[in-house]
Amino acid sequence: MLENIKDKLNAILSKLKGKHLTADLVEKILREVRIALLEADVHYKAASDLIAAIKEKAVGEKVLQSLTPYQQIIDIVYKEFTSVLGGKEFILEPQRGRLNVWEIVGLQGSGKTTNTAKIAYFFKAKGFKVIVASCDVNRPAAIEQLRILAKSNGLDFFENSEKKAAAIAKKAREHAERTGCELLLLDTAGRLHIDKDLMDEALDIKKLAKADEIVLVVDAMIGQQAAVMTKEFHEKLSVTGAVLTKLDSDTRGGAALSVRHISGAPVIFAGTGEKIGDLEYFYPERVASRILGMGDLLTLIEKSKESFDEEKAKESVEKLLKAEFNFNDYLEQMKELKKMGSLESLMEMIPGFSSMNKQMRAQIPTENDLKHIEAMILSMTPAERIDPRTIDFSRRKRIAKGSGNSLDDVNRFIKNFEMSKKMMKKSNFKKMFKNMNFPM
């Protein structure tokens, strides 16, 4: 799947090289984006609104030097997504020193009970005094499920013999207040947003328990119904936050965008597995790239923009081309690369890399090789770094000792370095660099 997208991108990239952000071009690319959105289950209307907003921003935008127009638009799209999803992660915590009541609501099977326990566990670990109560009197053994989850994970569970959901909620609040709890989590029955009686029940629970937060649990694999459902829940209960569950599946998770777009409420948590600890704060940027299905490219765009010093890069490319490249430049390049992450992960991000055969891959130095190389260069004197030709046998022996490598390693490295320089001189690398989208 991902490979397909990379290939597709490659094809587009090669077509668009050197162009500017014209309305036509933007439209062409946004068409792809729109399909990506709909394939990711973003709501039809939400997708239209987003595309319209992005179009306005993208047309006429100045193309950054390090990016192709395509990358530039994807970058704008990604930024817009991230901001629609709330920008940074939304850290919701109960207020200390008083009782906070959170009501957990959602459709059947979205994962309310599991996530009630997960959230309780999450905040208990942060030192809050937490208690859980089940108001799910509908589903057989739902109360038992929460009781077992609570007991096996050392969480307090509110025992009672009430038969009505709202009555349980009220009692649970009273109990939590009495016992000095800071967070009461109310698990509720799964309900359809069009079931008036059950929606009324959820509202009763909210009122009687004086719930501070209404947390909507959303299955990340949900389709267009995410918007319909969110709207109803929000209108009835004023949703204050959401949990996106089952994000450990391979869904693209467009529901996140729909929920946020419709309710304005932030997605706070992401459920990432069946175990009690599988809950984390929701990071909009991660899901934004997941929805776009272009995560790797996005990361590369971000990294090359943020960490690459363009002036320095230009300088070293020029030197490289004139074959004046010395060990100082090499070191500089390595530093720049390191800022962008591990070499392997960087390589994986470049479209087409994964299609390279094993032999070609083996030519690329590993992270470990780079460490050794760095040590060797650092063991050289400033003069040696500038002019490698001065490094004779005894100097090589010293470098080997100083860097913890064998003499063979040092010999091979210097030989390779000289060879690369010669190759640069001979071949038409100039052309190659110009054609590369990856800033070098």
Next chain:
Amino acid sequence: MGFFDFFKGIFRKKEKPTPSRESIIASKLKSIFREGRKDPLREAERILIEADTGIDVTLELLENISKDRAYLKDYEALETALKREIRTALSGSEKGLSYGPGKSIILVCGVNGTGKTTTCAKLALLLKNRGEKPALAAADTYRAAAGEQLDIWAQRISVRLYRQDAGADPASVVFDAVTSFQKNPDHNCLIIDTGGRLHNNENLLHQLEKIRKVIHKASGSFPAESLLILDGNTGQNAVNQTETFMKVSETTGLIVTKMDGTAKAGILINLYKKFGIPIKFIGTGENAGDLKAFSVNEYIERIFF
């Protein structure tokens, strides 16, 4: 050729060369971008996408319709044509439950939270009402109180349940249940509820494979039905789910749950086109009796409702 040209052509009733497949799709895509233009195609597109039909199938359906330009004049005509198109695409998808003669095993699986346990109880009641002698087996030993949940159902509908303690190995639970079932003359159908498993969780998929092998070992044959339970609210991910479960558990039918809400489950068109697995039932509520045979006609009406 642009989309507008295409339309101009229709309305001027001028003869134009038939556009190639690519260009039709391209112009459809363009239509997506012409905001605020209330043309029938666009309206149909919105309805289909909002029903979770997915972009590929939506474009394909609209493309087929557009071949006859008469349909492009008004929405009513277009909708009628679309309904016919979908009906054709789904022909053969309605199919009843296969079991018997003799002892039959029905394996129920799916991702988390689709309603497997409830559906198992519904299936048991349905078989009971048909005069069969069903029994249930609780092979979800992972989720807290899953066994209890099925136990309560079994008591409500008075059906025998085979279960073991929570945490037991699901495959061994299945082996024991199938072995007892094979010997017990009081039952002729065994419905096995399994734990929810995400289709990208290799370990849990292996567990399901093992369950199938165990069924074969204990009964001499693979399940008569291997049913995949799909949440009717599921979006495009349903394709991945079905593809994987088909491979791992040789799915013989789908049951689509939670169809008493606003879910339209448009993805079924794509699933049936791609995999040809019949759709056996839809779940329409929280009671044991809320299981209906899948009807293509009702389904289509729901999409356009």
